[in-house]
Amino acid sequence: MLGGQAWYYQQIFRLADDEEVDPDLGILKAVGAYVKDELSRARRVKKARLIAR
Numbered sequence: 001m002l003g004g005q006a007w008y009y010q011q012i013f014r015l016a017d018d019e020e021v022d023p024d025l026g027i028l029k030a031v032g033a034y035v036k037d038e039l040s041r042a043r044r045v046k047k048a049r050l051i052a053r
Contacts, residue, residue: 003027006034013037 007030011021 003031006030009034 004027007025007027010025010030010033014021
């Protein structure tokens with residue numbers, strides 16, 4: 001399930017960036033990109049909370 005979710009999210013992100021959908025994107029590559037993106041966002045949120053204090 002996580003692999004499928006990651007694949008679809010990566011396609012949505014590509015469309016949001018005015019890129020074409022990549023039907024050849026592999027599940028493992030999609031999961032890696034999805035996890036990397038989520039960790040990056042979490043770090044930015046944590047940093048923003050620390051600055052806001």
